[in-house]
Amino acid sequence: MTVGATVSTEAPAAYLERYGLMLLIRLFETEMQRLFLKGEVHGTTHLCAGQEAVPVGVCSALEPDDYLAGTYRGHGHALAKGTDPDALLAEMLGRATGVCGGRAGSMNVIDVEHGLVGCFGIVGGSIAAATGAALSAKQEGRVAVAMFGDGATNQGYFHECVNFAKVLALPAVFVCENNFYGEFTPMLKVTGGGDITARAAAYGVPARTVDGNDLWAVREAAVQAVARARSGDGPTLLECQTYRHHGHSKADPGKYRPPEEVERWLARDPLNVARERLRQVGVSDDEVAGVEETTKLRIDRAVESALAAPYPDPAAEHATEFAP
Amino acid sequence: MSVDATLEFRHAIREAIIEEMERDETVVFFGEDIAAEQGGVFAVTPGIQERFGAGRVFDTPISELAITGAAFGAAVTGLRPIIEIMFGDFMGLSMDSLVNQSAKYWYISREQRSVPLVVRSAVGGGGRFGAMHSQTHATWFQGVPGLKIVFPSSPAEAKGLLKAAIRDDNPVIFLEHKRLYSVKGPAPEAGEVIPLGRARVARPGGDLTIVSVGKGVPDALEAAERLAGEHGIDAEVIDLRTLRPLDLATVLESVSRTNRLLAVEEGPAIGGWASGLLGLLAEHGLHDLDDAWLLTTGELPIPYSPTLEDAFIPGADAIAAAVRERAGVAAAR
Numbered sequence: 001m002t003v004g005a006t007v008s009t010e011a012p013a014a015y016l017e018r019y020g021l022m023l024l025i026r027l028f029e030t031e032m033q034r035l036f037l038k039g040e041v042h043g044t045t046h047l048c049a050g051q052e053a054v055p056v057g058v059c060s061a062l063e064p065d066d067y068l069a070g071t072y073r074g075h076g077h078a079l080a081k082g083t084d085p086d087a088l089l090a091e092m093l094g095r096a097t098g099v100c101g102g103r104a105g106s107m108n109v110i111d112v113e114h115g116l117v118g119c120f121g122i123v124g125g126s127i128a129a130a131t132g133a134a135l136s137a138k139q140e141g142r143v144a145v146a147m148f149g150d151g152a153t154n155q156g157y158f159h160e161c162v163n164f165a166k167v168l169a170l171p172a173v174f175v176c177e178n179n180f181y182g183e184f185t186p187m188l189k190v191t192g193g194g195d196i197t198a199r200a201a202a203y204g205v206p207a208r209t210v211d212g213n214d215l216w217a218v219r220e221a222a223v224q225a226v227a228r229a230r231s232g233d234g235p236t237l238l239e240c241q242t243y244r245h246h247g248h249s250k251a252d253p254g255k256y257r258p259p260e261e262v263e264r265w266l267a268r269d270p271l272n273v274a275r276e277r278l279r280q281v282g283v284s285d286d287e288v289a290g291v292e293e294t295t296k297l298r299i300d301r302a303v304e305s306a307l308a309a310p311y312p313d314p315a316a317e318h319a320t321e322f323a324p
Numbered sequence: 325m326s327v328d329a330t331l332e333f334r335h336a337i338r339e340a341i342i343e344e345m346e347r348d349e350t351v352v353f354f355g356e357d358i359a360a361e362q363g364g365v366f367a368v369t370p371g372i373q374e375r376f377g378a379g380r381v382f383d384t385p386i387s388e389l390a391i392t393g394a395a396f397g398a399a400v401t402g403l404r405p406i407i408e409i410m411f412g413d414f415m416g417l418s419m420d421s422l423v424n425q426s427a428k429y430w431y432i433s434r435e436q437r438s439v440p441l442v443v444r445s446a447v448g449g450g451g452r453f454g455a456m457h458s459q460t461h462a463t464w465f466q467g468v469p470g471l472k473i474v475f476p477s478s479p480a481e482a483k484g485l486l487k488a489a490i491r492d493d494n495p496v497i498f499l500e501h502k503r504l505y506s507v508k509g510p511a512p513e514a515g516e517v518i519p520l521g522r523a524r525v526a527r528p529g530g531d532l533t534i535v536s537v538g539k540g541v542p543d544a545l546e547a548a549e550r551l552a553g554e555h556g557i558d559a560e561v562i563d564l565r566t567l568r569p570l571d572l573a574t575v576l577e578s579v580s581r582t583n584r585l586l587a588v589e590e591g592p593a594i595g596g597w598a599s600g601l602l603g604l605l606a607e608h609g610l611h612d613l614d615d616a617w618l619l620t621t622g623e624l625p626i627p628y629s630p631t632l633e634d635a636f637i638p639g640a641d642a643i644a645a646a647v648r649e650r651a652g653v654a655a656a657r
Contacts, residue, residue: 067401069397100433100434101434103432103433104433104434108428108432110432110433110437112400112433113436117397117400117401118400118425118433120424121424122424125420125421125424125425128389128390128393128397129396129397129425130397131393131394131397132393132394132395132396132399132400132401132405133397134397135352135394135398135401136397136403137401139403140402144397144401156389157393160385160387160389160390160393161390161394163385163390164384164385164387164391164394319431321431321469321470321569322470322493322569323435323438323439323493323494
């Protein structure tokens with residue numbers, strides 16, 4: 001694995017804030033797990049605990065009006081892009097106050113106001129959504145980012161869109177969250193060549209492997225890729241190597257993963273990595289504890305407000321099939 | 325055709341695109357070979373790139389999924405894409421983006437953003453293109469809420485409906501029958517836009533109602549003229565124009581006067597729009613019905629050989645014969 005980048009000269013406070021955002025995502029997922037077991041989260045849900053550094057690092061390189069398309073493992077994508085935790089949690093619970101009024105659910109969150117084009121429940125969908133957003137972005141001086149997993153690199157969406165973005169020189173950044181498993185199947189078992197960056201390179205798209213558990217490394221790579229896109233030099237692929245702490249979805253305990261592999265990755269928990277980095281740049285333990293306390297209260301408030309929110313009333317929905 | 329038959333179908337499409345691109349600078353147009361000198365394999369869009377520049381009109385790789393997915397992503401971020409998926413048969417490759425992304429966005433986002441895009445394709449048989457270049461994909465999509473499906477029947481209709489489709493804030497699947505591209509007809513009035521979702525009575529009549537769409541409409545009109553001249557059977561012809569939304573009211577009104585309905589579809593009966601229409605008619609208009617039946621293709625892929633293909637696809641002759649048989653009259657001569 002690539003070792004993290006050099007520690008940036010950016011103010012430590014910015015990193016402390018990003019650490020808080022990573023923690024927000026972690027605590028959100030912890031609550032999701034708990035609420036799922038209580039029957040408050042319906043259907044299925046895909047937790048991103050362990051992968052928080054990727055969306056936070058990537059979104060830290062974006063402007064608020066840049067576009068992001070995420071996946072069904074997308075709670076972190078939404079929170080990192082700016083979606084209100086209250087509205088996201090309420091959406092997970094199917095409540096009327098959800099960001100999509102309870103119509104979308106865990107896998108399909110859309111938050112246009114914050115540049116979240118959408119989270120896509122079908123593997124690879126985010127890649128095309130971001131590629132199209134990049135067509136708009138090109139005219140507006142913006143950038144569009146696709147988040148997707150290693151499994152998506154075996155979809156037509158990946159190959160068609162990376163090529164499409166390349167030949168049209170679109171301001172896109174393709175961010176592969178390689179967590180080494182497509183559902184239950186090891187990535188290397190189903191990925192010809194075994195090298196995701198090589199796939200982008202085949203289309204003439206610059207690509208690099210990044211330590212996806214190191215916020216600093218992800219941010220540094222994203223800053224470069226976003227700058228490249230914004231300056232008109234076309235798309236970049238970042239393969240951020242990371243690991244999910246949970247199984248694929250709610251029904252999956254993840255037993256197919258060797259215990260020693262899980263242990264190795266848990267030891268490199270992105271929150272631990274970030275805390276170590278914060279110490280290196282002189283952030284005190286008290287400051288970290290302060291952010292942790294604030295974040296915990298923020299999530300508690302989101303849970304409380306979501307649980308108190310009403311379910312949508314079918315009789316009051318007034319949905320229309322078509323936009324007027 | 326009358327002396328004012330001046331507008332060719334393919335030119336009507338081109339004019340609609342040009343007029344709407346001039347009207348709204350967020351309209352962009354892309355697809356395979358559409359910007360090339362010939363203007364696509366059916367020579368519909370020559371010169372449009374020269375007119376509007378490569379920023380708004382451009383050729384793409386042969387990647388239907390990327391083209392359609394990119395159109396979706398562009399549509400929800402401020403552009404109004406028109407894309408061409410060369411043959412309707414290729415829409416299988418576009419399916420996820422249209423069915424799962426474009427069609428559902430307006431609803432599941434709780435109306436945060438609509439998806440203004442148009443997907444144009446050449447469809448239909450009779451061109452000897454074989455099983456994978458002759459289908460009509462409308463019914464693949466008809467059961468998907470959130471998609472509009474438009475299938476014009478004449479040059480003037482094509483122009484007015486395409487202009488409406490481009491202005492529409494929803495994803496619109498626009499079908500162009502290959503055997504209509506070279507048809508000429510009266511030009512519409514300047515600036516005419518035909519609202520989506522309203523059928524039209526293409527020929528008034530009192531004895532039975534023939535419903536069709538696309539090329540089925542001129543075929544039905546030709547059959548109706550023959551039936552009137554040869555047998556005094558006065559058929560009303562309804563052009564549905566759109567298959568979703570479906571203007572059932574116009575059909576019900578017609579059947580309330582004629583009491584008989586023939587639905588003509590260039591496609592199989594099972595799962596077709598025509599059988600669906602008869603189902604709705606049974607639910608809502610059974611009391612008005614003395615007779616209702618279908619004229620469709622067989623339940624087979626579309627064959628290549630001219631003799632096989634001509635026998636397979638219902639045209640004006642087949643429509644006239646179907647009515648005569650039902651009415652118990654013999655063909656003239």
